[in-house]
Amino acid sequence: MINRNLKEKGIESLLFFSAVIAVVALFLLCIFLFSDGIILFKHISVTSFITDTKWFPTAEPVHFGLLPLLLGSIIVTTGAVIFSVPLGIAAAIYISELADPKIANIVKPVTEILAGIPSVVYGFFGLVVLVPFLQKSLGLPTGQTALTGSIMLGIMALPTIISISEDAINSVPRSLKEGSLALGSTKWQTIYKVTVPAALSGISAAVMLGIGRAIGETMTVMMVTGNSAVIPGFPSGLFAPVRTMTATIALEMGEVPQGSDHFHALFAIGSVLFITTFIINIIANYIKRRYRFSL
Amino acid sequence: MSKSIMKSIVLCSIVFLVLMSAFAGIGCVDQETEEGADAPEPQSIIIKGSDTVLPLSQAVSEDFMYANPEKSVTVIGGGSGVGIAALIDGEIEIAMASRKMKDSEFENAEANGITPVEHIIAWDGVAVVVNPENPVKEITFEDLKGIYDGSISNWADVGGEDLPITVITRDSSSGTYGYFQKNVLLGEEYRQDALVQPATGAIVQEISQNAGAIGYIGYAYLDDSTTALSLDADGEGYVEATPENITAGSYPLARPLHYYTNGEPSGLAKEFLEYINSETGQEIVSEVGYFPAM
Numbered sequence: 001m002i003n004r005n006l007k008e009k010g011i012e013s014l015l016f017f018s019a020v021i022a023v024v025a026l027f028l029l030c031i032f033l034f035s036d037g038i039i040l041f042k043h044i045s046v047t048s049f050i051t052d053t054k055w056f057p058t059a060e061p062v063h064f065g066l067l068p069l070l071l072g073s074i075i076v077t078t079g080a081v082i083f084s085v086p087l088g089i090a091a092a093i094y095i096s097e098l099a100d101p102k103i104a105n106i107v108k109p110v111t112e113i114l115a116g117i118p119s120v121v122y123g124f125f126g127l128v129v130l131v132p133f134l135q136k137s138l139g140l141p142t143g144q145t146a147l148t149g150s151i152m153l154g155i156m157a158l159p160t161i162i163s164i165s166e167d168a169i170n171s172v173p174r175s176l177k178e179g180s181l182a183l184g185s186t187k188w189q190t191i192y193k194v195t196v197p198a199a200l201s202g203i204s205a206a207v208m209l210g211i212g213r214a215i216g217e218t219m220t221v222m223m224v225t226g227n228s229a230v231i232p233g234f235p236s237g238l239f240a241p242v243r244t245m246t247a248t249i250a251l252e253m254g255e256v257p258q259g260s261d262h263f264h265a266l267f268a269i270g271s272v273l274f275i276t277t278f279i280i281n282i283i284a285n286y287i288k289r290r291y292r293f294s295l
Numbered sequence: 296m297s298k299s300i301m302k303s304i305v306l307c308s309i310v311f312l313v314l315m316s317a318f319a320g321i322g323c324v325d326q327e328t329e330e331g332a333d334a335p336e337p338q339s340i341i342i343k344g345s346d347t348v349l350p351l352s353q354a355v356s357e358d359f360m361y362a363n364p365e366k367s368v369t370v371i372g373g374g375s376g377v378g379i380a381a382l383i384d385g386e387i388e389i390a391m392a393s394r395k396m397k398d399s400e401f402e403n404a405e406a407n408g409i410t411p412v413e414h415i416i417a418w419d420g421v422a423v424v425v426n427p428e429n430p431v432k433e434i435t436f437e438d439l440k441g442i443y444d445g446s447i448s449n450w451a452d453v454g455g456e457d458l459p460i461t462v463i464t465r466d467s468s469s470g471t472y473g474y475f476q477k478n479v480l481l482g483e484e485y486r487q488d489a490l491v492q493p494a495t496g497a498i499v500q501e502i503s504q505n506a507g508a509i510g511y512i513g514y515a516y517l518d519d520s521t522t523a524l525s526l527d528a529d530g531e532g533y534v535e536a537t538p539e540n541i542t543a544g545s546y547p548l549a550r551p552l553h554y555y556t557n558g559e560p561s562g563l564a565k566e567f568l569e570y571i572n573s574e575t576g577q578e579i580v581s582e583v584g585y586f587p588a589m
Contacts, residue, residue, distance in 0.1 A: 058467050059484045127497065132504045141459040141507055144490055227466070227491035241490050251466035251493055257376050 033274055037267035040064070044261065049268065055229040055243070057252065057262045064265040066272065068229045072146070072242035073215055073273075075232045076225060079150025080157055080214040085207055087154070088161030089196075092203075095162070096169040097191055108166070115159035123223030126152045131224060138239065144226030146242040152220050157210035164209060168202020169195060201287050208284035212277050218246040227251060245269050339367040340563045344378020344391035345470045347513060348552050351417060351583045352391055355571050358579060366563055375470040382555055383407050388564040390555040393419065393470030394477075414554040416571050418586040420514035420541035421471060421548040424499075424521040426506045431455040433525040433533040436547065439479050442509060445486030450507060462489040463498050463510035471495075474550055475511050511548075514541065515584025542586045552585065 040049065044064050052065030091111065095104045126148055135143030172195050180190040196203070226241025229248070233240075249266050256263045342352050349372040356368040378390035383404045396404075396411055404411050423439065425431060431454055441447035442460055451457045464485050465472040476482065492498045498510040503520035514536065517523055525533035528547035540546040560568050570576050577587040 054487065056484055058473075127500060131501070135505065142461040142490060142501070142505055144501065222493055223497065227493075228488045229491075230488045241488065243491065251491060257380055 030274070033267060033271050036264055037269075037271040038264075040261060040264035040268045044265070049265075053231055055248070057256075057265060062261065064261070064268075066245075066269065068231045069243055069245045069248050069269065070272070071232055071237075072225075072229070073244040073246070075146050075234060075237050075242060076149040076153060076221060076244055077211060077214045079147060079238055080153035081207070081211060083150055083154035084157045084161055084210060084214075088158050088206070088210065089165055089203060091158070091162050092165035092169055092206075093191060093196065096166045097195065098187075108163075111159050111162050114155070119156065119217060119219040120223075122152050122156055123220040126220060126224035140239055142226060142241060144224055144241050145239050146225060146232060147238045149221045149225040149242070149244075150238070152224055153214040153217055156217060156220065157214050160213050161206045161210040164206035165199070165203045168199040168206065171202065172198045201290070205284045205288040208280055208287065212280045212284070215280070216246060216273065216277050218250050222247040222250050245273050249273075338365060338563065339369065340388040340567065341369045341371065341386070342378075342389040342391060342554075342567075343371040343373060343381050343387045345375040345393040345552070346372045347375075347393040347419065347470050348391035348416075351552070351580060351585055354579050354583050355576055356567070358575065359567060359570050363566075366566075368563075368567060375473075379411075379555065382411060382557060383409055385409065385557070388556065389560075389567070392553045392555060393550065394473050395553065396555060409557045411555045411557065412559055414556065414560075414568060415551040415588050416554050416568075417552045417577075417580045417588050418541060419550055419552055420536055420538075420546055420586070421475065421511050421550065422514050422517050422523040422536045423509065423511050423526060423548070424502055424517070424523050425509050426502055426504075427520070427522045428506050429455060429522070431524065432522070433527065435527045435530070436479060439526070440481065440483075443475075443480055443485055443489070444483050445488070458507040461501075461505055461508040462486060463501060463508055464489045464491055465495070465498070465511075466491050466493055471511065471513065475548075478548065513584070514538075514586075538586060549586075551588070 049064055049066050051067065052063050053067050054063035054065045055068055056063040091107075095108055099107065127144075130148050130151060131143035133143070134140065134145065134148055176194055176198060177190055180194040181187075185193065221244050225244065225247065227243040227247050228241040229243040230240070232238075232242045249269055252262070253266055256266060342356070349370065352370045356370050359368055360366060375390075375392040375394055378387070379392060379396055379400050381387045382390035383400065385407065390411075396413070401411065423434065429450070431450060434453060438447060438453045442453070442462060443464075447453060448460055449457060450460055462485075464475070467473075476485065490501065492501065492510075495512050495516050498512055499516060499518075499521055502508045502510050512521070517536070523536040525535045526547050527533045534540050534546050536546055536548075541549045554568065554571075556564055556568070559565075571580075572588065580587050
């Protein structure tokens with residue numbers, strides 16, 4: 001009896017330990033990231049890091065300006081949202097409300113396969129197919145633009161948006177839809193006046209998570225956006241090369257001397273990136289919980 | 296209840312301790328090799344640094360270890376700066392670099408009691424390449440600098456068609472980036488709107504499909520998809536990027552590839568340097584796409 005009890009406790013604490021690992025990992029990562037990032041501000045003021053419009057990490061004098069990189073990330077992500085949100089929500093509505101179950105059973109797993117493709121493959125596809133296509137069809141000096149990154153990221157964010165929106169739409173109580181239909185609404189009226197508004201919290205959470213996915217993506221973006229650290233205009237900046245925060249870290253970490261200002265600047269960018277995605281995830285969770293549908 | 300929580304905490308810490316001790320040994324690997332290196336006749340050395348020199352060192356070390364199975368040569372990339380930093384810290388026997396050591400690095404080395412000695416093991420040519428459809432086939436250093444610092448933005452200004460120039464560089468981790476900046480831009484900063492590519496292959500890819508693009512690549516990467524421009528460094532005529540001109544030293548963007556050792560090399564490091572400078576070693580240099588040091 002005691003033996004059995006001990007075994008139970010043992011298993012329980014093992015599982016508890018596994019759960020704790022994730023929390024500990026997050027905690028250690030935070031400490032590591034912030035403590036290395038903050039050293040930059042011994043030599044460079046916080047205001048110049050945030051407001052400097054130039055990123056010249058190896059020049060004399062050095063410029064560690066976050067602005068072009070932050071705006072680069074924002075413009076690429078915005079483009080991805082414009083592209084993927086309408087498409088993702090439309091696909092989710094079709095799969096959960098309109099499609100023949102046979103078709104839905106094919107379409108849904110296929111969109112989920114999209115999530116399993118490695119990002120370097122997306123990047124390669126973008127570089128070899130989309131970049132020359134955009135350059136020729138739009139007559140641009142180069143096809144490596146923010147728009148190219150946006151389209152690729154949009155495709156990559158689709159599975160997240162579709163599958164979470166679809167769950168949200170599916171969880172709308174049947175009685176609501178039936179009530180609407182019974183009052184004489186058509187199928188389409190029911191969808192856009194009852195079902196979608198009722199699922200809106202879940203859909204918003206899906207969009208936020210999609211943004212989180214897009215802003216943190218590195219490999220694909222680095223391969224197709226050209227990586228020029230210039231402040232992009234809007235919307236003209238969509239058709240010019242930009243550099244995102246993630247690409248900067250990936251590009252420059254190779255030869256950066258450990259312990260130099262440049263090294264700490266990359267950690268500072270990493271911290272900004274971490275905080276951004278952290279906030280986005282919190283907002284997504286909050287929306288999901290706050291507006292959960294209850295009857 | 297609180298007793299069971301106590302119990303699980305105790306159990307957890309035991310599991311944690313066990314795991315910690317399991318991982319404890321991981322960091323010690325470097326030290327062991329260092330200890331081995333301190334022995335009078337080291338049978339293993341570490342070579343670290345430039346990604347440009349990496350394929351060459353790898354090829355030579357494989358051949359060397361095949362001939363001497365009891366000796367081990369470990370080759371690690373990371374970039375010229377990384378290798379030199381490791382040499383200064385005394386972690387490695389040989390640093391590879393596609394550029395010369397900077398004065399600041401020499402000062403750091405001196406402060407650490409290290410005296411770096413330079414060895415030229417091969418030559419590399421940096422080719423300035425454009426799309427094969429581009430009518431421009433030669434360029435002066437002055438125009439090239441203008442294109443890269445942002446003062447020239449149209450091919451018409453350098454004798455080509457009326458087409459915007461798409462300027463491509465490598466990322467700052469690349470030794471070639473620093474070499475080009477020093478020799479063509481004379482230390483000035485690259486234009487801000489230049490495309491930055493993470494690898495030489497990506498530069499070739501973009502130039503082969505973009506009629507207005509210009510970039511620089513190692514000679515080993517030259518093929519039919521791009522055309523190398525003839526260069527004129529000082530107004531004394533254009534020099535084509537050919538193996539003959541690079542080895543003769545008349546091509547302006549030919550650079551030596553370096554090994555740095557702490558003091559005159561001894562033991563296995565000396566043996567390896569002799570091997571790379573031997574006839575067999577220099578044959579491998581040509582096979583990899585670089586040019587013999589002699």
